[in-house]
Amino acid sequence: MTTNRQDNTSLFTDEFIQNPYPSYHKLRETDPIHAVLFPDGQRGWMVTRYEDAESVLKDSRFIKDMSKIYGGSMDQMSVFTQNMLFSDPPDHKRLRGLAQKAFTPKMIASMRDRIQEITDDLLTKLEGQNQVDIIDEFAFPLPIIVICEILGVPSTDRDKFRMWSNSLIEGTSGDSNTTVYEHMNEFIQYLGQWFATVREQPGDDLISSLIEAEEQGERLSESELYGVVTLLIIAGHETTVNLIGNTVLTLLEHPEQRQLLSQQPDLINQAIEESLRFNGPVEFSTTRWAGEDFEFQEKKFKKGELVIVALNSANHDPEKFSNSEVFDIQREKSQHLAFGKGIHMCLGAPLARLEGEIAITSLFNRFPKIELAVDSADLEWRPGMIVRGVKTLSIKLD
Numbered sequence: 001m002t003t004n005r006q007d008n009t010s011l012f013t014d015e016f017i018q019n020p021y022p023s024y025h026k027l028r029e030t031d032p033i034h035a036v037l038f039p040d041g042q043r044g045w046m047v048t049r050y051e052d053a054e055s056v057l058k059d060s061r062f063i064k065d066m067s068k069i070y071g072g073s074m075d076q077m078s079v080f081t082q083n084m085l086f087s088d089p090p091d092h093k094r095l096r097g098l099a100q101k102a103f104t105p106k107m108i109a110s111m112r113d114r115i116q117e118i119t120d121d122l123l124t125k126l127e128g129q130n131q132v133d134i135i136d137e138f139a140f141p142l143p144i145i146v147i148c149e150i151l152g153v154p155s156t157d158r159d160k161f162r163m164w165s166n167s168l169i170e171g172t173s174g175d176s177n178t179t180v181y182e183h184m185n186e187f188i189q190y191l192g193q194w195f196a197t198v199r200e201q202p203g204d205d206l207i208s209s210l211i212e213a214e215e216q217g218e219r220l221s222e223s224e225l226y227g228v229v230t231l232l233i234i235a236g237h238e239t240t241v242n243l244i245g246n247t248v249l250t251l252l253e254h255p256e257q258r259q260l261l262s263q264q265p266d267l268i269n270q271a272i273e274e275s276l277r278f279n280g281p282v283e284f285s286t287t288r289w290a291g292e293d294f295e296f297q298e299k300k301f302k303k304g305e306l307v308i309v310a311l312n313s314a315n316h317d318p319e320k321f322s323n324s325e326v327f328d329i330q331r332e333k334s335q336h337l338a339f340g341k342g343i344h345m346c347l348g349a350p351l352a353r354l355e356g357e358i359a360i361t362s363l364f365n366r367f368p369k370i371e372l373a374v375d376s377a378d379l380e381w382r383p384g385m386i387v388r389g390v391k392t393l394s395i396k397l398d
Helices: 014-018 021-030 050-058 076-081 091-100 105-110 112-126 134-139 141-151 155-173 178-200 206-216 222-253 255-263 265-278 349-366
Strands: 033-037 043-047 131-133 288-290 294-296 299-301 306-309 394-396
Touching: 043 050, 050 306, 076 222, 091 206, 091 222, 105 349, 112 134, 112 141, 112 349, 131 134, 134 141, 134 222, 134 349, 141 155, 141 206, 141 222, 141 349, 155 178, 155 222, 178 206, 178 222, 206 222, 222 255, 222 265, 222 349, 255 265, 255 349, 265 349
Parallel strands: 043 306
Antiparallel strands: 033 043, 131 394, 288 306, 294 299
16 A cells, blocks of 8 residues: 555635535545545545445445444444444344335325425415525425424424534534534433423324334334434435535526526426536535455555545546536436445435425426525535535525
């Protein structure tokens, strides 16, 4: 192995957060499996090419359960990692199976009318306004209402969920964790109170189903209950918020593609897929760890080394996608990695796609003359090592 310089001069800066794609282009060409110092002080590897990324996401030597490396619980944040996203087989299959029942194709299809109803209600509230923040008033409330209804928690608490979610997601930027821990403790207390309520008055929602599984024993522990519900609340809306926001932004930045979609509305599914590829809502995969010493693509990985996949870099790899820097809603269906790959592929991907399809179609049908109210170069992108999305997106409705 050639020793790699941990050159972060172009990574994790404000310029990188604004537009990471030039840095990705350089890394794919010069050092596609790149040794880096992450913002939180950890050292590890960043994988940037599509072929390598796909391999890492499917290779069982890269494990998700860090307790196999470090043993036991590392800190008070560990309660949020007791779920399928941070588990390896056989625990992964058991935990995913418990949540899967709410995300079957039949269940997702049955939600179309309700999602359309929520969407229409949100858009009706925007009528008469000249300028709105489409994130605050549309992209955020839509998926949080949907996931809250699936789980059975009050959507009236959605602002709390947003605060807690932002704290956990954006806390990966390497800033002080004091506020993160405070918010996570609040979240744990909230869930504990809600679980107690559900135990007294169970319903036909997913949390009631999970608590029933927990009380049967051998299927779901108390800590796993917290972990799974946390993942579903946070991942259940974060991805879709940014999918909707990024798609609206990209279509407004590419008026010829927006016009094409207007003329051929049946291209909506391709438009969603291309948006996922072109500027996906998840910047990096969650962490993996080398479960043993081994060599991968001429790099020597030592047991315990951290590895992440730059999903948006892989989705711009010209070796996989022709004209990869071009946003083209007529692109043939692509095997992008926006939702991951392998056993950890996003459980809620079909729901996110459906919400995105309904949201974008309905928004542009209701307000066909919308345009950006700000220069896209002035938009502030969210910090952190997980999501890619703007904090606010001001648009003119008419």
